[in-house]
Amino acid sequence: MAREAETHADIPFGPEDTPWQKTFSGLRVVGGRPYGTPPSSDPRAAYIGVPEVPHHKVQLPPTGLDAEQYTEAEALFRRHIDTQTRNFAGYQVTSALDYEERLGHYLNRHLNNVGDPYQSNSYTLNSKVLERAVLDYFASLWHAKWPHNPEDPESYWGYVLTMGSSEGNLYGLWNAREYLSCKPLRTHPREPGNVPVEQALRGEGPHVFHPVAFFSEDTHYSLTKAVRALDIDTFHALGSTRYPDENPLAPGSPWPREVPSTEHGAIDIEQLAVLVRFFASRGYPILVNLNYGSTFKGAYDDVEAAARTVRGICAEYGLDNRRVHRNCGKNSDYDERSGYWLHVDGALGAGYAPYLEMARDAGLVEQAPPTFDFRITDVHSLTMSGHKWMGTPWACGVFMTRTGLQMAPPRPSEYIGAADTTFAGSRNGFSSLLMWDYLARHSYDDQARLAAECDGLAAYTHEQLLALQEQLGQDLWVARSPQALTVRFRQPHADIVRRYSLSGETVHVDGAARTYVHLYAMRHLTRQRVDQLIGELRQPGAFAPASSTRTTAGGVREAQPDGPGADTASR
Structure with a gap:
């Protein structure tokens, strides 16, 4: 084993092809041996190559790169990225960016929006003041009630994502799972020393706390990751295990993995209705993800028609309005909440379609996609990616729901001085700055x-x-x-x-x-x-x-x- 490690240590490494074990100075040798493990094989052969950027030119030996090596490596990478940027055509992101001159100053500043966007805290190196402006902008654009008011359940609540809409999907599905499982809402008071426990009235069936997820075959793969990470049953998983021979779309055939789409990539609402009815009739709460600008085909689900269909079916089986009891110390009260949740993945469309709707109304285009936002009362949550339509140097986005739908977060963190109501904890404050900068410089007319x-x-x-x-x-x-x-x-x-x-x-x-x-x-x-x-x-x-x-x-x-x-x- 020692001889094998020594052989691997002889692998050429770095821009000068120096054997790995000879890239150490005296300060980096511990007990007569180089600190750390040698390569187990040649990384140049192990990784997919980029012809324009030879891997050995950017490898990082323990000595680092000298000025000449760094200049050469950075120039190779810059030339490659600049070439690809000029020709970039296959993905739904904007690469014409111009933030450097105005915002380069902030690259040497730490901006961390840890905790709830609407709560100040002792961590003062943040951009929450800009984040709130961005969130109000999108609340208005998406026809939500704003500004955020913690005392008004109909006002919006949201935050700027550290990731793209994949994080928004994850958070939206988590919120949906907790809500449909009758867990405590954030708006419910807590008596000192008591943890609120909620449960629906007895007699509503054995599946009352068991939400089932539905999404189409054109849905982004992050939804599959999210339901697995959150342990949410999809209609395929539940149907295949509990009702293997009862596929309502094709009796006797295996259950489809996703809801079928139309030829254009939108969810097939008629087939969605058949599947939703099967589970709603058995008392399962319904969780539906809808796409607004699907990843590959760019299709827009008819959110309003889907919402109307789901609400009508759920009303037939008492899932439109459920009475959920709260047991909080001496008080016992209840709230009423729906037994279904509609989440809209608007990664591209939610940031673009409102302006196309404006363009249509101004006579600049003939048509615009169907309504998708909080004008539809049955839309529970919505997410959008900032790096797609607006364009930012890295992934970011917005998640939004109504204040009255928020679930109770973990206990307040004395360390940061604010409730950690978001998914990421520490959140990139630079993204709020970038989005604020773009929106400040582009009017509705510009965007249309x-x-x-x-x-x-x-x-x-x-x-x-x-x-x-x-x-x-x-x-x-x-x-x-x-x-x-x-x-x-x-x-x-x-x-x-x-x-x-x-x-x-x-x-x-x-x-x-x-x-x-x-x-x-x-x-x-x-x-x-x-x-x-x-x-x-x-x-x-x-x-x-x-x-x-x-x-x-x-x-x-x-x-x-x-x-x-x-x-x-x-x-």
């Missing part, structure tokens, strides 16, 4: 014009890809969901995918597995860049020979030829 321009660019891209498809005489599976900022098409050659950072996904159409990529018409993308991409797609060899994979009844995957018109259903 930008939204109209991006909608127009998505339409232009769609038209150009359809024209290319006709020119090549080959079905490229070109499709755009209604009002989506993304256009999807057949995956081209790997070099093109990498150059433009095109996101890929395999989609099944009539039993055929098709690998698509998509392009997002975000604010930084131009017609010139789209034309450049179309020009590359026009070249011989840009696409593999036309075929798709079809799964037969016997489970065999067969190659199928494609020609013009083979995918009319996907357009």
Whole structure:
């Protein structure tokens, strides 16, 4: 073992290819041996390479990098990132950023928004004053009651996320699980020495505390992670274990993993209704996630129609208004709360669609996506990513709900002097500064014009890809969901995918597995860049020979030829 470790220590390491064990100075040698463990294998062979940034140039030996080595390494990385930024087209984030000149000063300042955004504390290096301004802005944009008032259950409560909407989804589903399981609300008083315990009235059935989650097959993968982390049963998991032969969509067949979507990627409300009814009729509280700008197809669920459907079904089975008792010391009281929860994952759409609605009303565009926000009384929580439409150097976002729906947090932390009502604890205060800066510099009029321009660019891209498809005489599976900022098409050659950072996904159409990529018409993308991409797609060899994979009844995957018109259903 010692000889093996010594051999591994001889692996070339760092910009000068120095054997690892010779990268230590005397101060870093403990007991005659280098501090720490040697590499178990050559990291250059173990990791996926980036040709423009050779791994050995950025490796970090214990001595660090000298000035010349650092300059070379940073220049390589900068050139790579700048090139990719110019061509970046495949993801729903904005890369045209201009914060450096105004906000660079704060990179040498610590900003931590630990604890509740509306409570001051002894940790004074924070940007909560800006965070509250940002939250009020979105509360107004999303038609919530504002400002936040802890005494008014109808006013909004929210916070700026340290992660993107994945954190907002996690927090929203946690809040939903606790609410539907009849756990204590934050607004309930606590008597000294007593911990409030809540439970629904007896006789409401054995599943009264057992929420069931529903989300569509076009839902972001963070929902799957969230339900697993939070131990929330999905309708698939519960149906497969307790009711294996009772799939209401296809009796005798296995339960689907997600609620089916329409051809455009929106949740199929009719099939959602069938699934919700199955569990509501058995007394299970209902937790529904809806997408507003789905990740790959950019589809908008009809939130209002879904909410109306879910509420109607739950009302039939007494889940529209449940009386939940509280036992707090000498007092015994109750509150009334719904037996269902609707969370909207608006990672892109919630930050973009309101401005497109303004553009429509101003005659700049013809259509806008359906209503999604707190104008719909049955929307319980909502999340949005700041790095998508607005554009920030890192992931961030907003979570919002109503004050009366907040669950009781852990005990107040004397250490920070405020209740820790958020998910992250320590929260990045720089994100609130960035979002405040962007919103301060872009009026509603500015945003509406930008939204109209991006909608127009998505339409232009769609038209150009359809024209290319006709020119090549080959079905490229070109499709755009209604009002989506993304256009999807057949995956081209790997070099093109990498150059433009095109996101890929395999989609099944009539039993055929098709690998698509998509392009997002975000604010930084131009017609010139789209034309450049179309020009590359026009070249011989840009696409593999036309075929798709079809799964037969016997489970065999067969190659199928494609020609013009083979995918009319996907357009």
